[in-house]
Amino acid sequence: MSCLVVSSTCSLLPFDSSLTGSTRSSKLGSSLSWQSSFPKFSIDIGSVISSPIVKKDSFIQAAWTRRSRGEAAKRPNKKSWKQRTDMYMRPFLLNVFFSRKFIHAKVMHRPTSKVISVATTNARDIRTNIPSLVDDEACRLIGKLIAERSMEADVYAVSYEPRKGERIEGKLGIVIDTIKEHGIIFVP
Structure with missing residues (x-):
């Protein structure tokens, strides 16, 4: 029945x-x-x-780690829970690129791939007003512009994912610290 x-x-x-x-x-x-x-x-x-x-004390913790090798081998295209939900937990991502001549930074909305704010030293109004386009003062200016433009778009928390082997120091550290000083929260 x-x-x-x-x-x-x-x-x-x-x-x-x-x-x-x-x-x-x-x-x-x-x-x-x-x-x-x-x-x-x-x-x-x-x-x-x-x-x-x-029992009241028996709780099963949610798996927030990568999948085991055996599980990954069975289903190679299936993403783990963290991989599937991370873009919604930390939707705004900061991308910073340093070339020999310029500094580029942008904040993106990960689920929709929409660019929220952009700042670059290659912009016409910036490159004529500062002496060097790649020094520490240019990094501070880019951080300030990204923070202001993100707050105008009602984004107050961003995350930064360093690439493999990348350290947050030097020019990248200056950009991130300047963004933090101007009121943007960094989500780990």
Whole structure:
């Protein structure tokens, strides 16, 4: 015997396959709104925890690490939980690029790949007003501009993911510290 979920009363009734469509609809109610088609459940956790089978101190921690090698070998294209949810937990990402002649920085919205704010020393108004386009003073200016433009776009928290082997020091450290000084929070 199978069960049928009734949306209006949220109770489980035995499902009888001999009921026709008209008889079943008269028993279930004739509401046609889309909200009434979904059952409303209330879960009582107290009864589950107080049962003698489940101990109160036994919690299973969510896996926030990479997948094991065996699991990765079975499904090579399946991403781990962290890989799937990280872009929504830290949606705004700071990208900084240093070339020999210029400094480029931008804040992107990761789920949509939309650029929120951009600052570069190659911009016409900046490159004519500062003596060097790659020194520490240029890094401070880029950090200040990124912070101001991000706050104008209502972005107050960004994250930075260093590349493999990259250290946050030198010119990159100056840019990040300047962004922090101007009111942007860095999410680890």
